Amino acid sequence: EPEVTQTPSHQVTQMGQEVILRCVPISNHLYFYWYRQILGQKVEFLVSFYNNEISEKSEIFDDQFSVERPDGSNFTLKIRSTKLEDSAMYFCASRTLAGVRETQYFGPGTRLLVL
């Protein structure tokens, strides 16, 4: 069964460093998402991406964040200058384009720790 994959599973970085989180969505999916979950808090939407551009973004997704689909398979989230409060589990998700009712399939997450 096809699945969303994410690398790395864990990343530790120093405050102020740039990090890139990688995701490989399911191959025939066209809509991509990033969510995050700060420890002990809700899963929160960050951004959605379709047709090589951001479709929607939340207030959390400020200028420190960017997303990219550098090739036909990868979907990345970059945090330009990490802050302590960026420590969280980051989930990638994807879905087909068929309609808003389509299920979002999630990857296993990347746990980011900013020191």
Added chain:
Amino acid sequence: AQSVTQPDIHITVSEGASLELRCNYSYGATPYLFWYVQSPGQGLQLLLKYFSGDTLVQGIKGFEAEFKRSQSSFNLRKPSVHWSDAAEYFCAVYNAGNMLTFGGGTRLMVKP
């Protein structure tokens, strides 16, 4: 704004006992509702979803959920819990912006 509330942060049940996890939503239109499960070290796996039609929906792993518009609820149930069901369970709703809004999650522990 749309919101989802899961009133129970932790629930402990004995193996073989029945389970009900509560979910309440706030959404003006017909909601698209989901239950996801997250096992340790795993991603979010879809258990079931409700869009329209029959208000009792069946999912994987023997789970079901019932949509009750009058109570703004979408509670998850299982008649007999297995130790492997220990995990965190998330209720979510699709909002108008095409993203999911999640509840805070309920951590299920299963006693032998």
